[in-house]
Amino acid sequence: MLKLYWKIFFGFWLTGLLLGGGALLVNRQLQQDLSHEIAGLSPAEVINRTEFIIRRLPEDIPDWQIRLAENDIQLQVKYSHKNSLSQAALTAETEAIFNRLDGIMHYEQSTFSRSQVGRKLKSANGRDIYFLLDMPSINIYQLRNFAGQLAVQLALALSVSAFACYILARYLTRHLKKISAASQALAQGDLSARVERIDKGLSDELTLLAQDFNQMADALETAMNNQRRLVRDISHELRSPLARLQIALELARKKAAISELDNIEQQANRLNDMIGQLLSLPSDQMQLDDTIDLSELVESILEDSQLEASNKHVTLKYAHDKKEALIAANVTQLHSAIENIVRNAIHYTPANSSIEIELNTSNLTHSLRVRDQGPGVPAEDLPHIFEPFYRVDQARNRKTGGYGIGLAIVNRVISSHNGTVEARNSQQGLELLVELPAATIET
Numbered sequence: 183m184l185k186l187y188w189k190i191f192f193g194f195w196l197t198g199l200l201l202g203g204g205a206l207l208v209n210r211q212l213q214q215d216l217s218h219e220i221a222g223l224s225p226a227e228v229i230n231r232t233e234f235i236i237r238r239l240p241e242d243i244p245d246w247q248i249r250l251a252e253n254d255i256q257l258q259v260k261y262s263h264k265n266s267l268s269q270a271a272l273t274a275e276t277e278a279i280f281n282r283l284d285g286i287m288h289y290e291q292s293t294f295s296r297s298q299v300g301r302k303l304k305s306a307n308g309r310d311i312y313f314l315l316d317m318p319s320i321n322i323y324q325l326r327n328f329a330g331q332l333a334v335q336l337a338l339a340l341s342v343s344a345f346a347c348y349i350l351a352r353y354l355t356r357h358l359k360k361i362s363a364a365s366q367a368l369a370q371g372d373l374s375a376r377v378e379r380i381d382k383g384l385s386d387e388l389t390l391l392a393q394d395f396n397q398m399a400d401a402l403e404t405a406m407n408n409q410r411r412l413v414r415d416i417s418h419e420l421r422s423p424l425a426r427l428q429i430a431l432e433l434a435r436k437k438a439a440i441s442e443l444d445n446i447e448q449q450a451n452r453l454n455d456m457i458g459q460l461l462s463l464p465s466d467q468m469q470l471d472d473t474i475d476l477s478e479l480v481e482s483i484l485e486d487s488q489l490e491a492s493n494k495h496v497t498l499k500y501a502h503d504k505k506e507a508l509i510a511a512n513v514t515q516l517h518s519a520i521e522n523i524v525r526n527a528i529h530y531t532p533a534n535s536s537i538e539i540e541l542n543t544s545n546l547t548h549s550l551r552v553r554d555q556g557p558g559v560p561a562e563d564l565p566h567i568f569e570p571f572y573r574v575d576q577a578r579n580r581k582t583g584g585y586g587i588g589l590a591i592v593n594r595v596i597s598s599h600n601g602t603v604e605a606r607n608s609q610q611g612l613e614l615l616v617e618l619p620a621a622t623i624e625t
Contacts, residue, residue, distance in 0.1 A: 196346070225317060229299055232257060236311055237303055255317040262310035280312040292319055357388045361395055373403040424454050469512060470599060473621050476507035476548050477541055483521045484539065487528060495534045498524075502541035507548040508621040511599055519595035522588045523552050523614050530556030531611065547617050554611040564605055568593035 228250070235246050236259065247257045258272060260280050272280070279289055279300050289300030300314045360377050367375035376399055377392040431447050484498050491498050527537045531554040540551040559567060570590040589605075592614075596603045601618035 225297060225299075225319075228255065228317060229301075229315060232313060232315060233301060233303060236313055237305060240305070250315075250317075255315060258314045258316075260312040262312070276314055279314055283312055289314075295319055354388070357392065361388075361392055364395060364399070368399055368402070373399070373406055375399060424450055470510040472511055472513050473508055474511050474513055474516075476509050476550070476618065477502055477505075477543075479513075479517060480520065480539065480541055480550065483517065483524055487521070487524050490525065491528050491537070494528060494531075496528055496531050497536040498539060499536050500539045500541075503543055505543045507541065507543040509548060509599070509618050510621045511618075512595075515595045516599060519592045520550070520616070522592050523616070526588060527552050527554035527556070527612075527614075530554055532556065543620075545620060547619055550616040550618075551613065552616075553608050553613040556611040558607040558612050559605065561607070564607070567605055568603070 232246070232250075235242050243257075243259060247259075250257050258276055260272065279298070283289055283300055283302040287302050289298070291298045295318065296316065297319045298314065298316050300312070303311045303313070305311050364375045364377045376396050427450050428447065431450070480500070480502075484500055488498065524537075524539070531537055535555040537555070538551070538553040540553075542549045542551075568589050570587060593603055596616055596618070599618055601616060603617075604615045606613050606615070
């Protein structure tokens with residue numbers, strides 16, 4: 183099994199071998215080219231070749247001067263047997279150096295960056311010839327050679343290492359991207375998301391990670407399917423005896439105490455209602471296919487709830503800023519959630535009181551606030567009231583008829599709409615604040 187460690191290890195050493203071999207090859211090539219290029223000659227070799235050309239190949243002197251000038255070397259020549267009109271004009275400094283060569287034959291003067299070398303030679307026919315080379319010093323030559331080789335080796339190192347890192351990074355990120363994409367799809371509710379098989383012939387840590395992810399996704403999908411099947415089966419099994427019980431109750435009313443039978447019927451109806459609410463829990467894969475005006479939806483719900491509020495002598499006080507509040511929504515589910523909040527407030531608000539509903543709009547979010555005048559919720563229970571089947575016995579006990587499912591449905595629906603719902607006690611009762619993101623209008 184080729185582990186990821188060994189892949190990195192062998193990749194590192196392969197890169198090192200390529201760098202070393204490439205550097206040797208480049209250096210050898212440079213050394214082969216030095217004898218053929220002026221730029222690769224040392225100052226002594228330039229002087230010797232200049233002397234040879236002046237003595238043996240005087241017709242090549244102009245061409246040699248041009249080639250030297252291209253490499254920042256100036257060559258000046260003076261012939262003792264030619265008149266001054268047939269020779270190139272010389273500077274006073276150069277004339278002085280040539281005059282000195284009559285006595286010393288050789289002249290050298292150097293600074294850190296430049297060198298001047300003068301010679302007095304005898305041509306093939308015995309005539310005197312003077313020349314002066316003004317060239318970069320040996321220090322500059324060494325720096326240029328070093329910089330040239332270093333630059334080539336650095337460029338080679340960068341190229342090889344960049345290629346090796348690209349291969350390794352591509353190998354790692356390609357597989358990690360597959361795992362990341364599958365995990366995001368799974369988090370969004372796609373239980374069929376899986377990672378494609380990585381390196382079918384090999385097994386390293388990334389391959390094992392992908393296999394572990396797929397096993398986890400298989401187990402999660404199986405658990406979710408079993409849970410849904412269990413809920414459906416339990417609901418079916420509970421409703422069947424409930425239906426028979428209700429039929430039996432109708433028959434038993436003619437033979438038994440009516441009050442006891444009414445109590446049995448009430449409990450059966452409560453159990454049936456609880457099953458209905460349990461089955462109405464929305465799916466996490468809710469589609470937000472519609473764009474609606476939240477203010478119109480709230481007004482419609484309040485209009486439908488007005489009869490229930492009137493029967494209890496409860497006043498619904500609605501305030502909003504008259505602005506359009508567009509949101510992306512699943513209309514059926516969002517209507518059910520907000521209606522649940524309003525009816526919940528009506529249920530717990532005492533008679534001859536009021537409920538305040540306030541809608542505020544903005545460019546980013548729209549907020550809906552519903553405040554009743556009921557008993558409120560103990561502070562320690564507030565973080566849990568959106569959990570399924572959680573009940574607050576102190577304030578809203580079983581006599582009120584709640585099952586602990588309604589607010590769980592509200593929380594799931596609002597979360598599926600990318601919003602938030604928060605509960606807090608006000609001075610007079612419980613306040614629920616719903617915030618939903620404003621819809622983006624494409625222009």
